[in-house]
Amino acid sequence: MLKRSVHLYERFSHCIHRPLDGKSGAKQMKYSCLKALSSLLLLTGLPAALWAQSCQTRDEAPEQIKTAVETGAQKVFEQAAKGDVNGMKANAMPSLQSGFDGIATAISDNKAGIEGARSQLRASFLLDTGATPAPDGRFYCGVFGANGMTGGSAEFDLPGLPAGKYAIVIQDLTGGKAPFALTTIFQDSGGWKLAGFYIRPESAIGHDGLWYLERARDFKGKGQAHSAWINYVTSWDLMAPVTFIETRLLSKITQESNSIHPKDIPGGGNAVDYSANGKTYKILSMSVIHNEKTMDLSIKYSVPSTADFNATQADARNLANAYVAQYPELKEVVNNVWTHAVDSSGGDVAGLVNLKPAAKE
Numbered sequence: 152m153l154k155r156s157v158h159l160y161e162r163f164s165h166c167i168h169r170p171l172d173g174k175s176g177a178k179q180m181k182y183s184c185l186k187a188l189s190s191l192l193l194l195t196g197l198p199a200a201l202w203a204q205s206c207q208t209r210d211e212a213p214e215q216i217k218t219a220v221e222t223g224a225q226k227v228f229e230q231a232a233k234g235d236v237n238g239m240k241a242n243a244m245p246s247l248q249s250g251f252d253g254i255a256t257a258i259s260d261n262k263a264g265i266e267g268a269r270s271q272l273r274a275s276f277l278l279d280t281g282a283t284p285a286p287d288g289r290f291y292c293g294v295f296g297a298n299g300m301t302g303g304s305a306e307f308d309l310p311g312l313p314a315g316k317y318a319i320v321i322q323d324l325t326g327g328k329a330p331f332a333l334t335t336i337f338q339d340s341g342g343w344k345l346a347g348f349y350i351r352p353e354s355a356i357g358h359d360g361l362w363y364l365e366r367a368r369d370f371k372g373k374g375q376a377h378s379a380w381i382n383y384v385t386s387w388d389l390m391a392p393v394t395f396i397e398t399r400l401l402s403k404i405t406q407e408s409n410s411i412h413p414k415d416i417p418g419g420g421n422a423v424d425y426s427a428n429g430k431t432y433k434i435l436s437m438s439v440i441h442n443e444k445t446m447d448l449s450i451k452y453s454v455p456s457t458a459d460f461n462a463t464q465a466d467a468r469n470l471a472n473a474y475v476a477q478y479p480e481l482k483e484v485v486n487n488v489w490t491h492a493v494d495s496s497g498g499d500v501a502g503l504v505n506l507k508p509a510a511k512e
Contacts, residue, residue, distance in 0.1 A: 206292035224320035268327035355441035360389035383408035427473035457498030467502025
């Protein structure tokens with residue numbers, strides 16, 4: 152299975168933006184508040200320090216800095232393609248030095264997407280927290296209009312980011328076995344040092360994010376909300392180079408998905424009750440797992456105990472079968488439905504229902 156995201160700078164560990172969870176309205180309000188606050192500062196003459204946290208797009212960045220970080224990102228790609236983990240480690244932040252096994256694993260797991268690939272720069276951003284980083288860690292990059300984001304703008308949500316200057320460089324890798332997005336994060340510390348490394352697939356079972364977006368809209372038009380949701384999630388996942396970015400297109404996908412979000416699929420971190428087989432299951436989460444051969448639906452639900460393995464596994468399979476029986480259209484969308492019975496002690500027993508064979512090489 153492809154490793155879909157590797158986050159190696161530990162201070163970025165809180166930087167997980169969760170899309171498709173009903174927060175689009177809040178985001179639109181946030182853009183309006185940003186615009187209003189900007190006007191208020193101009194009118195009242197409040198201290199410019201309030202705006203110390205900033206982001207520059209590639210077009211706005213100083214040429215010397217832009218060249219340095221983009222050259223550094225290209226070097227990281229070339230080192231990764233060669234498996235030169237030690238070379239990457241030599242120019243990493245100290246906090247990465249002791250945890251470089253994760254990078255080596257990411258490179259090995261995604262070797263097919265890196266080896267023989269060509270890199271093409273998609274975008275780069277320079278982030279400056281100022282002396283006092285904003286608690287929410289939000290960086291607004293580019294132009295925001297009256298309706299929020301424009302085509303070239305982006306938002307990064309990095310709460311807890313230490314004070315400093317950072318660069319985010321996004322590259323598209325093509326020509327390998329499958330297309331990937333490679334995102335490198337650098338921190339200015341006596342030179343631009345590697346602070347984060349992400350590699351994420353841009354296709355699943357031979358299709359890109361735009362294909363899954365159109366498919367989601369088709370299922371939505373047919374009133375098949377669960378199949379639409381799975382395709383919206385996949386579309387967002389394939390088009391987002393990192394999970395803590397927001398763009399106009401990603402925001403649009405979120406809004407469309409929220410409009411059809413099924414009531415028996417958890418959202419916003421809240422569990423939901425699902426009744427089947429004469430009992431009520433507390434579903435904790437649902438996620439879509441994909442690679443170039445399969446697309447699976449994973450369901451996690453809470454149980455008091457997983458000590459009786461056989462009984463728990465049978466129960467998990469019963470839930471999977473009941474879910475597929477209620478929503479037979481899933482057979483057109485996913486290869487497998489996995490149900491994970493989890494308890495408070497960390498026990499996890501999986502049940503599996505296979506719906507169709509995996510794609511061939």
